[in-house]
Amino acid sequence: MKGYLGHGLLRVGAGVPQVEVGDPAENLEEILKLVTEANQKNCGVFVLPELCLTGYTCRDLFEQKALLDAARESLGKLMEKTAEIDMLLLTSLPLRLMGNLFNCALLSYRGEPLGITAKRYLPNYREFYEKRQFRSGASASGGTVELLGREIPFGSLVFQSEIDGYQLGLGIEICEDLWAPIPPSSYLALKGANLILNPSASNALVGKRQYRHQLIAQQSARALCGYVYAGSGPTESTTDTVYEGEALISENGKILSSSTPFPRKAELIVSEIDLGLLEHERHNLSPFGDNKDLERERLEEMETVAFELPDKEGESERELARTIDPHPFVPSGEESRAERCKEIFSIQTTALAKRLDYTGISNCILGISGGLDSTLALLVTVKAFQSMGLDRDGVLAVTMPGLATSERTRSNAVSLMEALDLNWREIDITKACRQHFADIGHDGETQDVTYENVQARERTQILMDLANKEEGLVVGTGDLSELALGWCTYNGDHMSMYAVNVDVPKTLVKYVIRWVAESGFFGEEVGQALREVIETPITPELTQREEGREEIDQQTEEIIGPYELHDFFLYHFLRYGFSPEKIMFLARRAFADRYGSGEIEKWLELFYDKFFSQQFKRSCLPDGPKVGSVSLSPRTDWRMPSDVPPSLWKDRLKDI
Numbered sequence: 001m002k003g004y005l006g007h008g009l010l011r012v013g014a015g016v017p018q019v020e021v022g023d024p025a026e027n028l029e030e031i032l033k034l035v036t037e038a039n040q041k042n043c044g045v046f047v048l049p050e051l052c053l054t055g056y057t058c059r060d061l062f063e064q065k066a067l068l069d070a071a072r073e074s075l076g077k078l079m080e081k082t083a084e085i086d087m088l089l090l091t092s093l094p095l096r097l098m099g100n101l102f103n104c105a106l107l108s109y110r111g112e113p114l115g116i117t118a119k120r121y122l123p124n125y126r127e128f129y130e131k132r133q134f135r136s137g138a139s140a141s142g143g144t145v146e147l148l149g150r151e152i153p154f155g156s157l158v159f160q161s162e163i164d165g166y167q168l169g170l171g172i173e174i175c176e177d178l179w180a181p182i183p184p185s186s187y188l189a190l191k192g193a194n195l196i197l198n199p200s201a202s203n204a205l206v207g208k209r210q211y212r213h214q215l216i217a218q219q220s221a222r223a224l225c226g227y228v229y230a231g232s233g234p235t236e237s238t239t240d241t242v243y244e245g246e247a248l249i250s251e252n253g254k255i256l257s258s259s260t261p262f263p264r265k266a267e268l269i270v271s272e273i274d275l276g277l278l279e280h281e282r283h284n285l286s287p288f289g290d291n292k293d294l295e296r297e298r299l300e301e302m303e304t305v306a307f308e309l310p311d312k313e314g315e316s317e318r319e320l321a322r323t324i325d326p327h328p329f330v331p332s333g334e335e336s337r338a339e340r341c342k343e344i345f346s347i348q349t350t351a352l353a354k355r356l357d358y359t360g361i362s363n364c365i366l367g368i369s370g371g372l373d374s375t376l377a378l379l380v381t382v383k384a385f386q387s388m389g390l391d392r393d394g395v396l397a398v399t400m401p402g403l404a405t406s407e408r409t410r411s412n413a414v415s416l417m418e419a420l421d422l423n424w425r426e427i428d429i430t431k432a433c434r435q436h437f438a439d440i441g442h443d444g445e446t447q448d449v450t451y452e453n454v455q456a457r458e459r460t461q462i463l464m465d466l467a468n469k470e471e472g473l474v475v476g477t478g479d480l481s482e483l484a485l486g487w488c489t490y491n492g493d494h495m496s497m498y499a500v501n502v503d504v505p506k507t508l509v510k511y512v513i514r515w516v517a518e519s520g521f522f523g524e525e526v527g528q529a530l531r532e533v534i535e536t537p538i539t540p541e542l543t544q545r546e547e548g549r550e551e552i553d554q555q556t557e558e559i560i561g562p563y564e565l566h567d568f569f570l571y572h573f574l575r576y577g578f579s580p581e582k583i584m585f586l587a588r589r590a591f592a593d594r595y596g597s598g599e600i601e602k603w604l605e606l607f608y609d610k611f612f613s614q615q616f617k618r619s620c621l622p623d624g625p626k627v628g629s630v631s632l633s634p635r636t637d638w639r640m641p642s643d644v645p646p647s648l649w650k651d652r653l654k655d656i
Contacts (some may be wrong), residue, residue, distance in 0.1 A: 003044020008276030221253030486614020
């Protein structure tokens with residue numbers, strides 16, 4: 001099918017033509033111009049506004065047979081002229097059916113009508129008087145009606161087909177239907193519609209546009225669907241009302257595309273709806289299935305119209321209209337990013353405060369490396385103490401320089417601890433590690449996994465023993481990204497008594513720290529120390545090239561790849577269950593200006609190797625708060641065997 005780009009992505013569009021009120025012939029020409037443009041933009045589904053063949057603002061002229069006949073005639077010509085266009089087209093007009101006049105929307109494919117839905121909720125208040133002209137679609141008994149010499153399904157319909165193994169279900173509601181307490185789209189979604197089409201004529205009022213955006217976004221989230229909305233434009237009659245020409249495309253709570261308000265010419269927007277994403281959400285969110293069971297009787301009253309789409313491979317190399325966010329964990333807008341950081345920090349501090357309150361513990365022990373993760377954990381701890389009215393002396397921060405510690409990270413750690421005016425200590429682990437090497441028969445020179453892990457476990461042992469001595473609680477510092485890759489030492493930095501960062505991905509950690517710095521919670525001196533930490537390369541500092549150097553030798557992202565890629569892989573793998581092919585497809589577009597396909601594939605293969613082989617570390621995580629929709633806790637979100645090979649996923653990568 002044209003408009004299908006592969007990997008479950010279907011291009012949809014919404015158009016706002018320049019209508020001439022009461023002139024279906026002229027409106028047909030304007031509609032055909034938009035349909036042609038939508039076809040050129042590779043739309044598979046295209047939606048036009050409410051009563052677009054006549055204009056919405058005809059009022060009592062809808063009772064004129066001449067106008068109704070002209071609308072039918074223009075509809076017939078529209079079907080003829082779109083017979084060769086591979087597109088699902090939704091147009092709208094007044095139709096006298098079964099002895100009543102209905103406000104209708106007709107879905108067609110290649111010039112063949114598939115079915116008609118009539119508006120159910122007719123506004124009859126303030127500036128609206130639709131019940132003066134139309135009957136509610138609720139009065140229609142369903143079945144079929146004769147139109148254009150064909151018998152066409154009529155009623156509350158879900159149009160069902162399949163594309164590349166993905167189910168496509170289309171449902172129609174018209175304008176005011178969406179504003180009802182229980183919109184028809186809620187039932188249509190339960191019946192199987194994953195794409196709701198809404199031809200509308202919602203007039204412009206102060207504040208209404210923002211509310212409309214919220215309404216559409218929320219309904220697409222509640223119904224777990226794509227939502228395509230096309231509203232009448234400013235060429236409608238302005239006798240009493242003005243129409244701004246709103247066009248919107250939404251998916252699962254997000255506005256993907258919106259039109260310019262009050263356009264002076266015809267408007268058209270396009271984006272892609274991800275059928276795979278919606279399928280995953282509906283499968284995994286149990287209330288959706290439960291709601292379907294509870295509404296079984298109501299759903300049986302609705303009809304399904306099956307239709308076939310031609311087999312055609314998705315043209316995956318086409319550019320996407322929708323933006324693929326390279327950092328899905330990090331909101332792009334400054335205001336929304338600040339709000340996200342504030343919320344995460346509040347969840348973390350509240351969680352730790354509750355744990356301290358429950359245990360009666362008033363001391364916390366943290367290992368401070370001078371890097372991002374331990375810095376965030378320290379900030380959370382200090383803020384939790386502050387919120388509980390506890391003395392900051394109860395926060396024991398320990399920096400533990402060892403065989404590979406650089407002066408830069410040590411300086412970061414000391415500057416931060418001093419700026420926060422904490423009870424802190426420096427315990428050099430070099431001698432203890434060399435003694436341990438001798439005890440286990442290691443030469444102390446070969447910088448292998450044992451060399452690295454001895455240092456990590458020595459630090460954890462010190463923290464645990466200090467916690468016993470000081471009657472304190474060891475606060476864990478490891479983040480979500482490290483857990484996904486197993487980039488932690490088992491029973492070393494992998495273990496703590498409460499892990500406050502366990503659900504925060506690496507790409508977001510630095511933004512939370514920056515938000516704390518800019519918020520001024522702890523003063524300018526702390527803010528400066530935090531900025532130094534943010535600018536420091538990510539490193540475990542467990543190997544070195546030479547002793548006594550100032551700068552960092554071992555950089556994590558040179559070893560395991562960029563965290564921004566791994567967080568992207570993790571989000572789409574875990575949040576939506578996407579295949580390796582689809583993750584590659586999305587990553588190539590999200591990072592087109594930064595990484596080549598070969599580099600992305602290399603790090604994605606490593607991601608699968610690490611993720612599967614390191615599950616055993618995630619199966620025994622300490623407690624820690626869930627903060628987002630992606631989590632690896634074995635108690636809340638992710639449970640898998642520890643001995644599954646990644647061959648299935650890696651083999652599919654080789655076939656790309």
